[in-house]
Amino acid sequence: MPVLSPTWTNERIELLKQHFEAGLSCREIAADIGVSRNAVIGKLSRLNLTRGRSLDERRLQDRNQDRTGAPRAQRAVPRLQFEMLATIYGEADAPVATGSIDEANRCSLMELGENRCRWPISTPGAEDFCFCGNVAHDGQPYCAGHSRLAYKPNSRARVMRG
């Protein structure tokens, strides 16, 4: 891809769907792909891939819990808020360790365990689509290194209009 700047190419959309189905938030998807969260959400809406459609429906759809123990994408969202707040407020309580990212531990979706980092390693083509597979703490979807990447404080860079 020489000079052209393709907005949403097939690969991009593929990643979008993958991450969306993986249970990742729009913010995480945006951070991974490299676009704004609005862009991701807008594309999803255009693709009719929204999770709950309207507000009312979404509101009612919530409140559903599964106790069968089926691995359903594992949403560890409440954890993120704590990390983000800690980063914003400057609290030194955040357990941010090192940022060592091992590529030798990457594995497929089936090899993913509860203590495995599920950072999506997707390449243009999605042939060897796999995950980081590094050691991740309980409740955390990613390892220390990828956690920082996913939650980089970039949302605060708002433009002043007026």
Add this chain to the structure above:
DNA sequence: CCCTGATTCGC
């Protein structure tokens, strides 16, 4: 206060 997602609207 912050975040999230979804729609609306201008380009």
Add this chain to the structure above:
DNA sequence: GCGAATCAGG
């Protein structure tokens, strides 16, 4: 069709 701006809720 794209994304920012805006809306709506937690």
